[in-house]
Amino acid sequence: MKVNLYLFFRALTGLSLIGLVYLGITFHWIKLLYKPPNVLDSEGNFLPMAPWSAPIVREGSFDPKLIDEIYKKKNITIATTVFALGKYTQFLKDFLESAEQNYFVGFRVHYYVFTDLPEQVPTVKLGGDHHLTVLKVATSNRWQEISLRRMERMEKLIENRLLNEADYVFSLDVDSKFYGRWGVESLGSLVGAIHPWYYKTHNEWFPYERRPESQAYIPYSEGDYYYGGAVIGGLVKDVYQLAKTCREQLDIDAANSIEAAWQEESHLNKYFLYNKPSKLLSPEYLWDDRKSKTPEIKIIRFSQVYKNYHEIRPNP
Numbered sequence: 039m040k041v042n043l044y045l046f047f048r049a050l051t052g053l054s055l056i057g058l059v060y061l062g063i064t065f066h067w068i069k070l071l072y073k074p075p076n077v078l079d080s081e082g083n084f085l086p087m088a089p090w091s092a093p094i095v096r097e098g099s100f101d102p103k104l105i106d107e108i109y110k111k112k113n114i115t116i117a118t119t120v121f122a123l124g125k126y127t128q129f130l131k132d133f134l135e136s137a138e139q140n141y142f143v144g145f146r147v148h149y150y151v152f153t154d155l156p157e158q159v160p161t162v163k164l165g166g167d168h169h170l171t172v173l174k175v176a177t178s179n180r181w182q183e184i185s186l187r188r189m190e191r192m193e194k195l196i197e198n199r200l201l202n203e204a205d206y207v208f209s210l211d212v213d214s215k216f217y218g219r220w221g222v223e224s225l226g227s228l229v230g231a232i233h234p235w236y237y238k239t240h241n242e243w244f245p246y247e248r249r250p251e252s253q254a255y256i257p258y259s260e261g262d263y264y265y266g267g268a269v270i271g272g273l274v275k276d277v278y279q280l281a282k283t284c285r286e287q288l289d290i291d292a293a294n295s296i297e298a299a300w301q302e303e304s305h306l307n308k309y310f311l312y313n314k315p316s317k318l319l320s321p322e323y324l325w326d327d328r329k330s331k332t333p334e335i336k337i338i339r340f341s342q343v344y345k346n347y348h349e350i351r352p353n354p
């Protein structure tokens with residue numbers, strides 16, 4: 039009898055422990071450090087701000103004429119890096135032509151086109167005070183490598199040139215097209231764009247890097263927004279810090295033979311988690327042609343164009 043009671047209590051303790059672990063796993067949101075922010079309000083419109091008082095730029099949050107007047111007096115230069123390696127040179131024409139219709143029209147823009155195929159860079163007529171420099175880089179046979187090496191190349195370009203040549207810098211994906219105004223309203227010291235596929239997703243389900251072995255690791259208990267790797271911007275010195283830090287973290291991962299789930303985008307999200315952007319761009323500034331327009335999107339300004347991954351990437 040005594041033995042049975044003992045066994046009974048042992049079993050009870052064991053089961054309770056299993057139960058607690060199960061509850062712990064199921065409800066790990068209990069451990070959240072803070073309530074994850076929403077992107078939309080109860081009526082389904084974009085909220086005006088992130089909970090650290092950073093504006094979320096969207097249609098209606100600025101007066102284009104007024105804001106242009108303010109910035110005209112500042113005589114600024116906006117550097118823009120764009121990478122087109124291998125078959126991605128085919129995107130340059132639409133990217134540049136649509137940029138010339140919509141991107142910082144009336145302001146000084148300097149595009150830096152990184153490519154392994156300079157002869158394939160199309161000649162596009164640039165508007166007044168828009169300039170373009172082609173920079174030749176080595177070919178790579180892995181798309182992941184091409185994408186993540188953008189951090190290092192941006193870091194070096196800033197070190198060597200941009201500190202003297204520009205005030206702000208944006209890094210943009212080339213497989214994209216401008217459909218609407220993208221202007222000075224997007225400027226800030228550190229700027230990130232909310233990813234079009236994840237702004238209605240709870241932060242537990244964000245595709246952050248979840249393996250603690252990677253420098254891009256973000257635990258399930260943290261995270262506020264999911265930012266797209268296709269748009270990074272800000273003051274030259276702030277973007278320099280970002281690019282340098284991400285490049286260092288990517289190097290550590292490479293030395294440990296680990297590649298984050300979404301390469302530099304994962305490292306960018308880690309950086310933005312602990313160095314919050316001072317301005318967020320709503321998904322108007324980073325849409326996807328494959329995604330139908332939703333009611334909260336009043337205008338699509340910049341969008342990823344459709345591409346057949348198997349045909350254009352050097353490797354699966």
Ligand SMILES: CC(=O)N[C@H]1[C@@H](OP(=O)(O)OP(=O)(O)OC[C@H]2O[C@@H](n3ccc(=O)[nH]c3=O)[C@H](O)[C@@H]2O)O[C@H](CO)[C@H](O)[C@@H]1O
Pocket residue numbers: 120121122123124125126181182184185186210211212213233265266267268269300301302303342350351352
């Ligand atoms: C919308 C968005 O946020 N997209 C991000 C996403 O997928 P994406 O599917 O948008 O990645 P992607 O194939 O467009 O590659 C990113 C960029 O790398 C360049 N490239 C890539 C392959 C190649 O053969 N040649 C070439 O030039 C090009 O500038 C391209 O725009 O995840 C990537 C992770 O690595 C990047 O963070 C992208 O920015």
Ligand SMILES: [Mn+2]
Pocket residue numbers: 211212213268342
């Ligand atoms: Mn892309």
